[in-house]
Amino acid sequence: MVTFPSVTSQHYGIGLAGCGTVGTGVIRALLRNGDLIRQRTGGELTLLVKRVLVRDLTKSRHSDVDHELITTDWHELVNDPDVHIIVELIGGTDLAFDIVSRAIELKKPVVTGNKALLAERGAELFALSKKYNTPIHFEAAVAGGIPIIKSVQEAFVGNRVNSLVGIINGTSNYILQRMSESGLEFATALAEAQALGYAESDPTLDVNGWDAAHKAILLATLAYGFPINPAEIHVLGIEQVKPIDIDFAKQLGYVVKLLAVIREHDNGAIEIRLQPSFVSKNHILASVNGVFNAVAVNGDGVGEALFYGRGAGQDPTASAVVADLVEAARSLSNENGHRGFLPWRDNGRLLAIEETTTAYYVRFDVTDRPGVIAEIARVLAEHLIGISGTHSPVNLENPDAAFVDMVFLLHSCPYGKLQKALAEIFTLDCVNSAPVVFRIEHL
Amino acid sequence: MVTFPSVTSQHYGIGLAGCGTVGTGVIRALLRNGDLIRQRTGGELTLLVKRVLVRDLTKSRHSDVDHELITTDWHELVNDPDVHIIVELIGGTDLAFDIVSRAIELKKPVVTGNKALLAERGAELFALSKKYNTPIHFEAAVAGGIPIIKSVQEAFVGNRVNSLVGIINGTSNYILQRMSESGLEFATALAEAQALGYAESDPTLDVNGWDAAHKAILLATLAYGFPINPAEIHVLGIEQVKPIDIDFAKQLGYVVKLLAVIREHDNGAIEIRLQPSFVSKNHILASVNGVFNAVAVNGDGVGEALFYGRGAGQDPTASAVVADLVEAARSLSNENGHRGFLPWRDNGRLLAIEETTTAYYVRFDVTDRPGVIAEIARVLAEHLIGISGTHSPVNLENPDAAFVDMVFLLHSCPYGKLQKALAEIFTLDCVNSAPVVFRIEHL
Numbered sequence: 001m002v003t004f005p006s007v008t009s010q011h012y013g014i015g016l017a018g019c020g021t022v023g024t025g026v027i028r029a030l031l032r033n034g035d036l037i038r039q040r041t042g043g044e045l046t047l048l049v050k051r052v053l054v055r056d057l058t059k060s061r062h063s064d065v066d067h068e069l070i071t072t073d074w075h076e077l078v079n080d081p082d083v084h085i086i087v088e089l090i091g092g093t094d095l096a097f098d099i100v101s102r103a104i105e106l107k108k109p110v111v112t113g114n115k116a117l118l119a120e121r122g123a124e125l126f127a128l129s130k131k132y133n134t135p136i137h138f139e140a141a142v143a144g145g146i147p148i149i150k151s152v153q154e155a156f157v158g159n160r161v162n163s164l165v166g167i168i169n170g171t172s173n174y175i176l177q178r179m180s181e182s183g184l185e186f187a188t189a190l191a192e193a194q195a196l197g198y199a200e201s202d203p204t205l206d207v208n209g210w211d212a213a214h215k216a217i218l219l220a221t222l223a224y225g226f227p228i229n230p231a232e233i234h235v236l237g238i239e240q241v242k243p244i245d246i247d248f249a250k251q252l253g254y255v256v257k258l259l260a261v262i263r264e265h266d267n268g269a270i271e272i273r274l275q276p277s278f279v280s281k282n283h284i285l286a287s288v289n290g291v292f293n294a295v296a297v298n299g300d301g302v303g304e305a306l307f308y309g310r311g312a313g314q315d316p317t318a319s320a321v322v323a324d325l326v327e328a329a330r331s332l333s334n335e336n337g338h339r340g341f342l343p344w345r346d347n348g349r350l351l352a353i354e355e356t357t358t359a360y361y362v363r364f365d366v367t368d369r370p371g372v373i374a375e376i377a378r379v380l381a382e383h384l385i386g387i388s389g390t391h392s393p394v395n396l397e398n399p400d401a402a403f404v405d406m407v408f409l410l411h412s413c414p415y416g417k418l419q420k421a422l423a424e425i426f427t428l429d430c431v432n433s434a435p436v437v438f439r440i441e442h443l
Numbered sequence: 444m445v446t447f448p449s450v451t452s453q454h455y456g457i458g459l460a461g462c463g464t465v466g467t468g469v470i471r472a473l474l475r476n477g478d479l480i481r482q483r484t485g486g487e488l489t490l491l492v493k494r495v496l497v498r499d500l501t502k503s504r505h506s507d508v509d510h511e512l513i514t515t516d517w518h519e520l521v522n523d524p525d526v527h528i529i530v531e532l533i534g535g536t537d538l539a540f541d542i543v544s545r546a547i548e549l550k551k552p553v554v555t556g557n558k559a560l561l562a563e564r565g566a567e568l569f570a571l572s573k574k575y576n577t578p579i580h581f582e583a584a585v586a587g588g589i590p591i592i593k594s595v596q597e598a599f600v601g602n603r604v605n606s607l608v609g610i611i612n613g614t615s616n617y618i619l620q621r622m623s624e625s626g627l628e629f630a631t632a633l634a635e636a637q638a639l640g641y642a643e644s645d646p647t648l649d650v651n652g653w654d655a656a657h658k659a660i661l662l663a664t665l666a667y668g669f670p671i672n673p674a675e676i677h678v679l680g681i682e683q684v685k686p687i688d689i690d691f692a693k694q695l696g697y698v699v700k701l702l703a704v705i706r707e708h709d710n711g712a713i714e715i716r717l718q719p720s721f722v723s724k725n726h727i728l729a730s731v732n733g734v735f736n737a738v739a740v741n742g743d744g745v746g747e748a749l750f751y752g753r754g755a756g757q758d759p760t761a762s763a764v765v766a767d768l769v770e771a772a773r774s775l776s777n778e779n780g781h782r783g784f785l786p787w788r789d790n791g792r793l794l795a796i797e798e799t800t801t802a803y804y805v806r807f808d809v810t811d812r813p814g815v816i817a818e819i820a821r822v823l824a825e826h827l828i829g830i831s832g833t834h835s836p837v838n839l840e841n842p843d844a845a846f847v848d849m850v851f852l853l854h855s856c857p858y859g860k861l862q863k864a865l866a867e868i869f870t871l872d873c874v875n876s877a878p879v880v881f882r883i884e885h886l
Binding site: 025029030032033036037039040041042043139144145146147150151153154155156157158159160225284287299300301302303304305306307308309310313315316318319320322323325326327330333334336337342344345 | 468472473475476479480482483484485486582587588589590593594596597598599600601602603668727730742743744745746747748749750751752753756758759761762763765766768769770773776777779780785787788
């Protein structure tokens with residue numbers, strides 16, 4: 001059981017909302033490295049957990065927290081006069097919203113790892129943050145211990161961000177890697193990831209792409225300065241990825257990665273996409289394996305830069321929370337401004353998904369008879385879509401199969417144009433099911 | 444020709460000491476992205492170049508600076524009441540020291556890209572920085588646009604740094620890559636790098652390892668909190684690297700990289716080494732090619748993290764200077780502390796090079812007669828050094844050559860122990876020249 005000393009003028013009291021894996025990690029990191037934090041920050045700054053909000057008082061993991069600090073009433077946490085900074089780690093967008101917004105109204109800086117909250121309700125919360133001149137820090141919400149938020153906001157403050165491309169969901173990355181290495185089906189690889197603790201018992205937001213999409217929304221907001229409506233962005237998870245396409249990707253020199261792609265176009269429109277994509281096996285992002293995350297930033301000054309590290313887990317995420325706690329504490333002793341993000345414009349234009357332009361891999365399930373390639377190629381030609389290659393491996397087990405997989409690699413064109421061509425191709429007699437499409441990213 | 448508006452309370456005047464490649468890049472970045480910097484920092488902060496120190500008034504590259512701003516007298520630059528922040532980009536350790544120390548005495552924050560100055564005279568300058576409560580920012584001194592300084596100091600503030608391993612000299616990295624790709628001799632690859640502008644006309648500090656060593660000293664000081672005497676660290680450049688060893692490395696599954704290795708040992712001793720080393724071709728550092736830099740940080744919270752980007756060049760380095768200028772400006776409006784680094788202990792213990800322990804690649808030039816391997820192996824055994832493998836490719840052009848290259852791969856042992864064994868082996872009749880040693884880094 002840990003007891004904390006009483007507050008002095010250089011001590012900052014923390015109210016911890018949520019004491020699960022990451023919350024426990026924060027408590028432990030502060031105990032383990034409190035001296036180092038003081039040394040690094042000039043000798044005085046001390047962070048003390050003064051109050052802990054939990055849902056269930058009986059959970060055993062609270063055994064290393066002084067029981068007198070624990071409450072199940074969030075008002076007690078937020079209103080406690082010894083609590084100067086709120087750490088929100090309970091997740092969800094309802095109670096978390098109440099806690100964060102009330103804390104800001106009380107001018108208590110907030111540190112959160114809640115990507116859903118900020119992606120869904122960031123506009124309201126950042127408006128409050130501005131009104132009460134009180135920061136919201138959220139390094140822990142994107143890519144765990146990787147300091148991508150601080151880097152975009154501070155280290156690249158003098159850069160126009162041309163693009164951000166990232167692998168920001170470790171669970172999906174692990175599953176895709178296992179499918180690639182061992183030819184596993186999605187469901188098998190997911191079950192394996194769950195058994196190893198790399199996927200949660202409810203993996204929905206990881207595998208349907210929305211965990212990564214929330215992070216992408218935060219990155220785009222940070223880079224381009226306006227809140228983004230989640231309904232307006234294009235999100236596709238990995239649930240529908242088949243081993244056959246991963247295998248074809250490999251044969252063609254690519255790796256399938258769940259990529260967040262954020263890019264500013266010359267006309268000022270912002271492209272935001274989240275989907276499994278083909279990446280050249282020679283690109284550094286292709287080497288990002290297992291549960292690791294990576295974000296490649298292209299800035300007009302810095303050029304290409306890449307950040308790589310653990311995107312989740314107790315200690316890496318706690319590392320980000322502790323860094324934000326130091327920021328929050330510093331802001332409390334500085335009336336002239338904090339480091340929390342604030343939008344600097346109300347809105348911007350998002351590029352419609354139909355306008356987004358990449359090369360493509362398209363796999364058709366076709367009836368194997370003369371003329372099939374000619375028919376598909378004719379439709380593509382009529383739509384002015386160029387073919388850079390075709391790939392149709394002989395089925396060695398059944399060389400006379402009636403149905404075969406026929407892959408077309410297509411030159412860059414707007415996605416809307418591709419959709420029209422594919423709809424027409426799907427009406428051909430020889431095409432048996434909806435074509436499978438992956439984007440090929442030229443990074 | 445650019446003229447700057449007059450200073451207001453929210454405007455910060457910059458005195459630029461040195462207007463070469465990077466200085467010009469800073470002027471251009473502030474002009475190009477001044478609005479964005481204001482937006483990102485809350486709408487007010489404006490950075491204005493008010494004075495420029497040059498050695499030679501006639502140089503054409505000063506044509507885009509208002510001539511009234513230019514001076515050749517450093518006192519004018521530092522004393523100018525319109526100059527609030529000094530950017531030191533003139534290099535060297537004498538005049539640069541005078542400018543930086545005088546600026547700090549005048550309580551003008553300093554931004555510098557001068558790694559030699561801080562590595563050689565950091566102890567004095569950081570003491571002044573502390574005395575006058577005025578920061579020295581030096582993101583531009585290490586790894587160009589990569590925010591490794593800010594990340595170690597702020598993002599990883601809650602982490603004990605276990606190790607920092609980096610490729611932090613782009614010139615050497617380019618030369619080694621070209622030697623590997625095309626079998627070039629060092630001198631040929633250097634000449635090519637010079638022709639392409641990747642190496643300076645005087646490449647001494649790049650190829651003898653000292654440019655990287657200065658950066659390693661700064662990283663170690665930052666991570667462990669004490670100034671380091673350059674005379675106490677082990678530095679080896681790439682001048683002596685031969686194509687044959689690069690080729691053998693490749694055959695054995697390694698890549699030769701000029702690595703900075705900084706590591707804290709359990710007994711608190713700090714290991715700092717800079718030398719060409721063997722890295723497994725599967726490690727992400729092996730993929731760092733051309734003039735790119737990368738630093739892998741291992742922290743007790745964040746685990747393994749890696750930063751990758753352009754380590755030099757006008758715009759990437761200017762990007763780091765601009766970020767530091769924003770820090771410096773913020774510190775001027777905050778009496779409660781700045782973000783400049785300050786040592787937090789006077790000294791620490793460095794691990795003697797004899798104590799540093801890795802695996803090794805050792806190549807002997809031997810007379811090809813029966814018993815050679817046995818004789819070398821006997822001496823190694825007497826010194827209790829284990830052999831993990833041998834490699835002695837047949838000379839296809841001359842299978843009966845009297846002299847051959849014989850490679851031993853050795854298990855981990857302290858370098859001092861290896862040196863003693865090699866000194867004894869060198870006395871053997873069959874060994875014709877001093878053995879060539881590379882460390883094999885298990886990262």
